[in-house]
Amino acid sequence: MLSNCSACGKVFMKISKPVCPDCVRKELETVKRIRDYLKPKEKRTAPLAQISRDLDIPIRYIEYLIREKYFDLTRYPSLQYKCKNCDTLITLGEYCRSCSEKLRNNLLAAKEKAEKNEKDNDGSGSHFYKSRL
Ligand SMILES: [Zn+2]
Ligand SMILES: [Zn+2]
Structure with a gap:
């Protein structure tokens, strides 16, 4: 490739x-x-x-x-x-332990929010596209 x-x-x-x-x-x-x-x-x-x-x-x-x-x-x-996010010195991966923990929690929260939004938007998706045309 x-x-x-x-x-x-x-x-x-x-x-x-x-x-x-x-x-x-x-x-x-x-x-x-x-x-x-x-x-x-x-x-x-x-x-x-x-x-x-x-x-x-x-x-x-x-x-x-x-x-x-x-x-x-x-x-x-x-x-x-x-660490990519703070000044902690690390030897493995991209983030220190506390930052990767934080990131994981943020990711989980974002995922939950996205799933919730999907539910809330049920049926109104077409409205979104119409308003953009
Ligand atoms: Zn090169
Ligand atoms: Zn960090």
């Missing part, structure tokens, strides 16, 4: 990742640089900001690589990224 690379926008044949082979290669090179950087014991717990500064890699990009599961986080405990 042809798709646009989510990193550089180039059209490529999508297999499993949303980025093109060139960008995957770039990702792997960057991952290798970060792994090498974290190899010495004293660097293993270096915070993201320091890695970013020393290697000249944007923090967002490092966070993205962590999210893509390029790193064994039990070996690199400092590789955490921010």
